[in-house]
Amino acid sequence: MIKRSFLGLVKPALQYNLVPDSVQEIPVPRKVVLLLKASANGGPHGTLKVGDSVKTGQRLCASPDSTEYVISSVTGTISAIAPYVGTLAEKYTAITIDAGGQDEWDDEFDKTPSLDTALKFFQFAPGNPCFKPFADPEKTIKTIVINGLDEDLLLTANQQAVQNEAAKIKDGIGVLKKITGVDRIFIAVPETLVQQASTTGAEVKTVNAVYPNSLPHMIMKDVFGQVVPAGDTLDDAGVSFIKAESVAMLGTAFKTGHLPVTKVLTVAGKNGSTMNVKARIGTPIKDVLRACNVSVNDRDRLVLGGPMRGVATYSEDLPLEPGTDGIVVQDEADSAQVTDYPCINCGECIRICPVKVPVNMLVRFLEARLYEDAAAMYDLHCCIECGLCSYVCVSRIPIFQYIKLGKYELSLIETAEAANE
Amino acid sequence: MSSQKKLVVAHAPYWHDGSKISTKNYSIIIAALPAALMGISQYGAPALGVIAFAMACAMIWEIVWSLILGKGATIGDGSAAVTGLLFGMLLPATAPWWVVALGTFIAIIVGKQIFGGIGFNPLNPPVLALAMLVISFKGIFDFNESLCNYDLGFVMTFPLADLKAFGPEAIAKFNLGDLLMGRQAGGIGSTFGLGLIVGGLYLLLRGYMRWEISLSFLAGVFITALLFNLSDPEKYAGPLFHLLTGYTLIAAFFLLPEDSSSPANFIPMLVFGAMAGLMTVLIRNIGAYVDGVVFAILLMNLANPLLDKIRPKAIGKVVENA
Numbered sequence: 001m002i003k004r005s006f007l008g009l010v011k012p013a014l015q016y017n018l019v020p021d022s023v024q025e026i027p028v029p030r031k032v033v034l035l036l037k038a039s040a041n042g043g044p045h046g047t048l049k050v051g052d053s054v055k056t057g058q059r060l061c062a063s064p065d066s067t068e069y070v071i072s073s074v075t076g077t078i079s080a081i082a083p084y085v086g087t088l089a090e091k092y093t094a095i096t097i098d099a100g101g102q103d104e105w106d107d108e109f110d111k112t113p114s115l116d117t118a119l120k121f122f123q124f125a126p127g128n129p130c131f132k133p134f135a136d137p138e139k140t141i142k143t144i145v146i147n148g149l150d151e152d153l154l155l156t157a158n159q160q161a162v163q164n165e166a167a168k169i170k171d172g173i174g175v176l177k178k179i180t181g182v183d184r185i186f187i188a189v190p191e192t193l194v195q196q197a198s199t200t201g202a203e204v205k206t207v208n209a210v211y212p213n214s215l216p217h218m219i220m221k222d223v224f225g226q227v228v229p230a231g232d233t234l235d236d237a238g239v240s241f242i243k244a245e246s247v248a249m250l251g252t253a254f255k256t257g258h259l260p261v262t263k264v265l266t267v268a269g270k271n272g273s274t275m276n277v278k279a280r281i282g283t284p285i286k287d288v289l290r291a292c293n294v295s296v297n298d299r300d301r302l303v304l305g306g307p308m309r310g311v312a313t314y315s316e317d318l319p320l321e322p323g324t325d326g327i328v329v330q331d332e333a334d335s336a337q338v339t340d341y342p343c344i345n346c347g348e349c350i351r352i353c354p355v356k357v358p359v360n361m362l363v364r365f366l367e368a369r370l371y372e373d374a375a376a377m378y379d380l381h382c383c384i385e386c387g388l389c390s391y392v393c394v395s396r397i398p399i400f401q402y403i404k405l406g407k408y409e410l411s412l413i414e415t416a417e418a419a420n421e
Numbered sequence: 422m423s424s425q426k427k428l429v430v431a432h433a434p435y436w437h438d439g440s441k442i443s444t445k446n447y448s449i450i451i452a453a454l455p456a457a458l459m460g461i462s463q464y465g466a467p468a469l470g471v472i473a474f475a476m477a478c479a480m481i482w483e484i485v486w487s488l489i490l491g492k493g494a495t496i497g498d499g500s501a502a503v504t505g506l507l508f509g510m511l512l513p514a515t516a517p518w519w520v521v522a523l524g525t526f527i528a529i530i531v532g533k534q535i536f537g538g539i540g541f542n543p544l545n546p547p548v549l550a551l552a553m554l555v556i557s558f559k560g561i562f563d564f565n566e567s568l569c570n571y572d573l574g575f576v577m578t579f580p581l582a583d584l585k586a587f588g589p590e591a592i593a594k595f596n597l598g599d600l601l602m603g604r605q606a607g608g609i610g611s612t613f614g615l616g617l618i619v620g621g622l623y624l625l626l627r628g629y630m631r632w633e634i635s636l637s638f639l640a641g642v643f644i645t646a647l648l649f650n651l652s653d654p655e656k657y658a659g660p661l662f663h664l665l666t667g668y669t670l671i672a673a674f675f676l677l678p679e680d681s682s683s684p685a686n687f688i689p690m691l692v693f694g695a696m697a698g699l700m701t702v703l704i705r706n707i708g709a710y711v712d713g714v715v716f717a718i719l720l721m722n723l724a725n726p727l728l729d730k731i732r733p734k735a736i737g738k739v740v741e742n743a
Contacts, residue, residue: 003439008628136685153436221736230737298427303435312430328435335429336437341498341538344442347631347685355736360685379735389432394440395540409476 003322003391004414014153014211014308014388017274020160025278031098032282033319034070035084036062038091052078054097054214054263057259058106059121062093071124073261073280074099084410087311088408094319097282109259113178115343122253126281127157127246127265128323133235134180141240144182146173148189148244149207149214153308153328154274155266161245162193162200171251176242187244188219192329211308212354212386214243230381236239266305266326267284270334279320285327286316293328301330308387341395342367349389350398355382359389359399366402380406442539446499446627450506450730452623453675454620455616460609464514468609472509474521479505479738484528492538500539505526507675508547510610511668513567515539520561524550544722545679552715564606575604580666581711589658591719600665611671621674633690634678649706657706667703667712676714682722689728 002014047063054060054072061069080096109121115355119129133139146169154375161169173252187202192207197204205223207213213222216234219241220226228237249260263281267288268274279288286305289296296316297304303310304324349359357379365374383403390400460542483501487494495501508528512521524547531553532546533539535714555562564579571577576594583591599605600673603613624630646660663669668676677697685691697717704713734740 002436004628007626008440099519119474145521190464199562214657217737227737229739230735231739296426299429300426301431301435302428303433305433307436308434310433312428312432312435314428314430316426316428329728330435335431336435340432341442342538344540344680345683345685346445348440356733357735358686358732382735382737384737391434391436392438392440394442394445394549396437398432404432 010323013157014391016159016209016211016214017148017154017156017266018209020156020163020249020265021274021276023160023164023278024291025262025274026101026283026288028099029283029287031076031079031096031284032072032280033058033284033317033330034072034073034095034097034282035086035092035319035321036060036070036095037068038041038062038093038109048078048081048095049076050081054078056103056261057109059339061110062094067119069120069124070095071121071259071261071281071394072097075102075104076100079380080262089179093124100357102260105258107257109253109257111254111257113175113254115179118179121160121259122246123317124281124321124322125233125246125249125250125253125260127243127325128208129242129246129250130188130240131179133240134182136235138233138236141180141182141235142238143184143186144176144180144240144242145186145205145216146185146200146202146244146247147214147216147219147220147241148207149308150325151171151214152309153211154268154328155306156274156276157264157325158267159190159193160264161243162189162196166196166199168248168251171249172249172268173251173257175250175254176247180240182240186223188214188223191193193374212384212388215384217384218354232346238369246342263320263322263324265320265324267292267294268326268328270329270331281322283321284317284319285313288320288327289316296329298331299332301335302326303330305327307416309385336389337396338398338401339396341397343397344395346394348392348394352388352392354386354388355379357382363389363397363399363402366406369409371406372413374406375410380410383407429740433460437662442498442500446503447463448624448627448629448676449503450499453503453506453510453610455620456603456613456657456671457506457610459613459616460510460514463603464571464609468514471512471514471516471609472506474518475512475525478522478525479508479529480689482526486530486534490537493632495538498539500533501529504533504546507671508550509612510671510675511547511551513562513564513607514571514609516561517578518556523538524554526550527553535718539556540681542681543725544719545676545682548676548715548718548722552719555710555715558687559581561695568606569649571606576598577606579711580662581705584658584662585705587734587742588656589654592658592662595662595666597661597665600662605666607667608671611668612663613712614670617670617674624674630674630678630683631690633687634683634694635693635718637691638673638677638698639664639669641695642701643698645699645702646706649702662669663702663705668714672697672701672714674720675719676718682725684725684729686729686732689725689731692731693721693725693728696724 057074058072076097076099079098080342084092086096137395185202187197188205189197362378387400479501496500523689528546528550532549533542601614625632643660646663650659699716
């Protein structure tokens, strides 16, 4: 954890981890758990049954016409199907597959580079690439930006993809152009990776490697000089972001004909050491940690993702998801604790906020549950969710949590209003 | 999915820069020590008594209040100790015990706790307490009257009182070096200019003080006093005299940048400091009070919520034109 220095006039810069560790592949686990998002058109149907045998790379979905699916990362048999609820009450079906020996590859994926193929096979790929905006007739995506930096500190999944897999990224860019028909493709990388990035064929843009500059909204502002209006998505601005690892994965998949079933992630232990491992998607976190020799004790904190924007989880049995870029284990003594002290108006948050949100006023409104006023007067929707305000807060107010809560409550209000109309 | 291990969950971020309110307040106490110690060395035991009693009283009022309200004790954050110390530093060494007890009561209970405690006080607590006492018991805060039994080897009249009563010729006897080194009459901890500046620089370098407020206040005092001085040197004292006398320096580094009663945005901080400087010199030169700092601070504290509305447009904010 980076602490405030003794002399605090100049704020410490939170540098991204720019030296990716070499990637170690960990063995195929005995069972994997895949989290299948509940489809808009109903719960689980009869398509999946306990006892079904599945092949590596097989597309599993609740019903034939469902748009949500998972890709089996092992060959074996389904041993359990259970409902699972995510941290923000998202509904999933957890499919447990017992792995049985040799990988047998499913051959449904036919290597046609089209948007339908991408939608059908690559939404569950590492880095969660999103191809839906390209199929949406209301949106015109003119630019694709490949993010060569991870969106959180410590993590290096994307940095290592640019450093070690530039050739695959180059293949991936070719595929991406065919799939989407978009020709303007940029790659955003830190200064140290410009050389590797320039071999990929995409136009290289450099990003100052200080948190939170790798967040898509910051890249849009700093690199492209285009501010995305609050409340709009990047798709609305005509830009699609994709992670470097996803592009490399696309390149590999269309070359070998095998769908991606592994995910590279950074594991940060209690002593601050980091290592990169490659594991099958769906591997229980327990198995990943065991392979890395990281032990977890009672009252420790287990964070999926990075230290600034990750999600602390309650169980080591949860699986690795395609979007899990890292696992951070924190000792109880090192865990940052929040307090219920009020804001003392010191202004640290205002000075560190990358989008100039008046956090001192915002947090007062959020504490008082005046979410609509917070959004209308104090720029709740401008927040790009970097977490720096909580990081510097002298009162240790969980500001970031209040902000997320405020956005969530507002989304509920909006949904309710839409339903009433 | 059950787990045998009990993990602690929380919302992101999982890192914190380690800053704490208590660290901040203890740093302020350390920064204020040089000036306070100088006062104690000059006036001896009575000064020590006033400062110690002020800190103790402030902390006792804080505890009493949290007991009455049944809230958790907030004494550990150091905020009451800072209030007590700063209030003690503003008093003359001869302040009677009941003034200290009453003053800290006003500062802690009336100035801070009835508004909700730390972070909610609209006015600077020690300054509010001082203002109420100055209005109520004039004699105690007239430094010429209260320090008349002291002879410390320098001019024992209060410089600003001399200026107000007799004009700039009367202050020729003060040289600026003496004023800077604390060889002047005044509050226990508010005369040693060098010590206050060093303490202020320490806070500034450690990032616990908003330099914008301090510097713009000093600039405000300097420029306003200079303009007065240029307009009529016979009538108005020079800017350096105003910077080094009265409560100017302790206000610049300890009173004005108090967190909750001052703005947090850049431009409002500059306006806040500069306006306070302007008000100070206006009150000193053409107002009724000898030292205008106290009322200038309170006035600007009141303007703070309005001032802090001047803020940069958030990036991405959509302005709807009706």
